[in-house]
Amino acid sequence: MDWGITVAALLNIGLWSFLLGDNLLFRVVQSLYVGAAVAHTFVLAYRNTLIPNLWEPLLGGKHILIIPFVLGLMLFTRVSRKHAQISKIPISFIVAVGAALAIRGSLLSDLTQQVASAMVPLNSVNNIVMFIGIICTLAYFTFTIKPTPAMKSVSTLGRYFMMAAFGAAFGNTVMARMSLLIGRLQFLLGDWLHLIK
Amino acid sequence: MTFMERLQSIKRTTIYGLLIVVLSIPLLFPISIPLQVSSATQAAYDAIEELPPGSIFMLSTDWEASTEAESAPQTEAIVRHVFRNDLRLVIVGLWPQGNFATEQIVEKVASEMNKTYGIDWVNLGYKPGGEVVLASLAANIREVYTRDSKGTPIDDLEICEGLMSAKDVDLVCSVSWGDPGHITWVKMVQTQTQVPVIAAVTAVSVPGCAPYVQSGQLSGVIGGLGGAAEYEKLLGYAGKATAGMGAQTFGHIFILALIILGNIGYLSTRKPQEV
Numbered sequence: 001m002d003w004g005i006t007v008a009a010l011l012n013i014g015l016w017s018f019l020l021g022d023n024l025l026f027r028v029v030q031s032l033y034v035g036a037a038v039a040h041t042f043v044l045a046y047r048n049t050l051i052p053n054l055w056e057p058l059l060g061g062k063h064i065l066i067i068p069f070v071l072g073l074m075l076f077t078r079v080s081r082k083h084a085q086i087s088k089i090p091i092s093f094i095v096a097v098g099a100a101l102a103i104r105g106s107l108l109s110d111l112t113q114q115v116a117s118a119m120v121p122l123n124s125v126n127n128i129v130m131f132i133g134i135i136c137t138l139a140y141f142t143f144t145i146k147p148t149p150a151m152k153s154v155s156t157l158g159r160y161f162m163m164a165a166f167g168a169a170f171g172n173t174v175m176a177r178m179s180l181l182i183g184r185l186q187f188l189l190g191d192w193l194h195l196i197k
Numbered sequence: 198m199t200f201m202e203r204l205q206s207i208k209r210t211t212i213y214g215l216l217i218v219v220l221s222i223p224l225l226f227p228i229s230i231p232l233q234v235s236s237a238t239q240a241a242y243d244a245i246e247e248l249p250p251g252s253i254f255m256l257s258t259d260w261e262a263s264t265e266a267e268s269a270p271q272t273e274a275i276v277r278h279v280f281r282n283d284l285r286l287v288i289v290g291l292w293p294q295g296n297f298a299t300e301q302i303v304e305k306v307a308s309e310m311n312k313t314y315g316i317d318w319v320n321l322g323y324k325p326g327g328e329v330v331l332a333s334l335a336a337n338i339r340e341v342y343t344r345d346s347k348g349t350p351i352d353d354l355e356i357c358e359g360l361m362s363a364k365d366v367d368l369v370c371s372v373s374w375g376d377p378g379h380i381t382w383v384k385m386v387q388t389q390t391q392v393p394v395i396a397a398v399t400a401v402s403v404p405g406c407a408p409y410v411q412s413g414q415l416s417g418v419i420g421g422l423g424g425a426a427e428y429e430k431l432l433g434y435a436g437k438a439t440a441g442m443g444a445q446t447f448g449h450i451f452i453l454a455l456i457i458l459g460n461i462g463y464l465s466t467r468k469p470q471e472v
Contacts, residue, residue, distance in 0.1 A: 019209075019210060020210060037262075037294065041293045041325075044293045044297075044322070044323045048322040048323055048324060048346065049324055052343045053341070053343065056343070097329065098328065098329070101329060101332050101385070102328060105328065105384030105385050106384060108384075108388045108389075109384045109387070109388040109414060113388065113414060114408060116412075117408075117412030117413065130411075165404065168404050169404045169405075172401055172403050172420075172421070173400070173401050175400040175421060175423070175449070176267065176399050176400035178444075178445055178448040178449070179266050179400060179421055179441065179445060180266045180267070181217075181220060181448075182224070182266060182441040182444045182445060182448070183265060183269075185217070185444070186437060186441060189224055189225065196224055196440075
């Protein structure tokens, strides 16, 4: 018997016990998972990032890295109410860099390229449906023009297009959740109980 | 309470129990489900198939343990394809657990297909930071990754010869469950460097990928367990994804039946003034 698989299977069943209602076993297993996940992430971040990307280059003479090192240490001031203000400096830095990178990436990939790819020749049913869908959905979100009956009809059609998209998204969500359950059943019935040949 | 009223108030635990039974039957007694390969999966397959041997294929492990059921079969199918075509497999990761799980999958497939670590494949490990990591990686991989996940300096690894930036990568595949993931790769690498990106995503993320496939920013998409099963079919083997398709079909029929029954109960018990 593989004890690792048995422990994993019992923890799996412990998490499923939530289906019968909140209980102590579920909370214990949940806390175990959170603890193990955080520890795993911390060890990987320490071994794969802090040591090779900060500590080793710093000892090798790359003194500029003292700046991110100090900024990182400043984040820990959040644990003290008295000094928590200091942590806002590195957080501002992180937000600024993150926002700058996100805007740069999004402008090109989500705006420019998406708008360009929406300009298609109306030579196929797919392209015509896409064109109508874009126009009607944009009309639904046009709040600055006084709605005329024609405009209302277009925006209603836009709402139907969106509802179809939400339906597709919900269908895929159900399918994904089903796949996760199938995966667990394959593990319990196959890897643990060896009932699947 | 009449039967029709009961149809609208089936206990949650009863539905869970029935669903587990319905899904277990086709797993215990497998049935063959005919599969149609979608154009998005075929495009992802073709993107790998078209690469000449020795090309650098970067696999980004952007998933966690909770999506193992979908992401692991996708990963295994892709890795088998990459090794079969003698591509160089370079693994990176924006999420910690997926990278760890991927290494175990690749070790198993590599030993089956006689592939050597450091020559045919390497795991550069998980790096926190998402967009920041990819922006740096697009410019200079060696600044982000100085060692692999085992601690070996990247300069000592034969597979990493000539790998300086994302531009040296021939194809990226993000096995992704959310953000950071496939969209981050599109934003930070595909858009900036024109390196083609394919995605293997959970079924939840498939509709969100459609605009990127339509625009050509994603060269192909393997969607959920179904996509993984389609990929297994293209490779000519039946793995866990194919085995799960019977259960998935049964599960969908069960959910549809519940929706129909619930609506029959609702419509038949509706009071006249509600009509």
